[in-house]
Amino acid sequence: MSSRSFRVDLVDNKNCICTCGKTIIYHIPCPHVVSCISELRQSHYNYVSQYYSLDNYKMTYADPFHNIPDRSTWAQHDPSSGIHPLLPPNFRRRSGRPRTNRFRNTMDEGISQSNRKCGACGIVGNNKATCPTRLVLSFKFFI
Structure with missing residues (x-):
């Protein structure tokens, strides 16, 4: 479980804002918004952006895809005409x-690791290296 809390604002039946920011980035309700909408007994599908509608999906692929022409019809590399060869980027890979x-x-x-006990004293919240009782015990041995 996360210990963080998020604020959810349901502006109207189509818009929602959450402080986690995922609703703005992905245009779909985040789990926090879905939880709030389910408490109101509404459908979270009403809050999904129109980008994901079936009509927009069909319009994406409505235009035909153009094939790449045969290589013999490509323009030749000629610097005088302004056609330069496409070269790979000029960078080196890092080592490692x-x-x-x-x-x-x-x-x-x-x-959270706060429920671990110290091996020396058995108190929750510290370990053997930072144990205050162990420092006192080690000081007594030197006296």
Whole structure:
């Protein structure tokens, strides 16, 4: 469970705003909005953007797709006419393992570690390295 709270504003039957920001980015209700709408016993389908409607989906693929012409009809590379060859980008790869581009979400939140007990004193909230009683005990041994 997440310990964060989010504010949900249901403006009208078509618009909703959540402080998590997912409704604005994806144009579909986030889980917080769906939870609020289900409490009101309404359908969350009313809050999905028109981008995802069946009519807009059909209009996306209504125009024909143009095939790439045969390679013999392509223009030749001629710098005098302004047609330059398409070259790969001029950069070098970094050494080592590439960095991942993973977007974290609510499932990646870890369980809070505050319920662990200290191995030396048994008190919740510290460990052996930071145990205040252990520091007192070690000081007595030096005396």
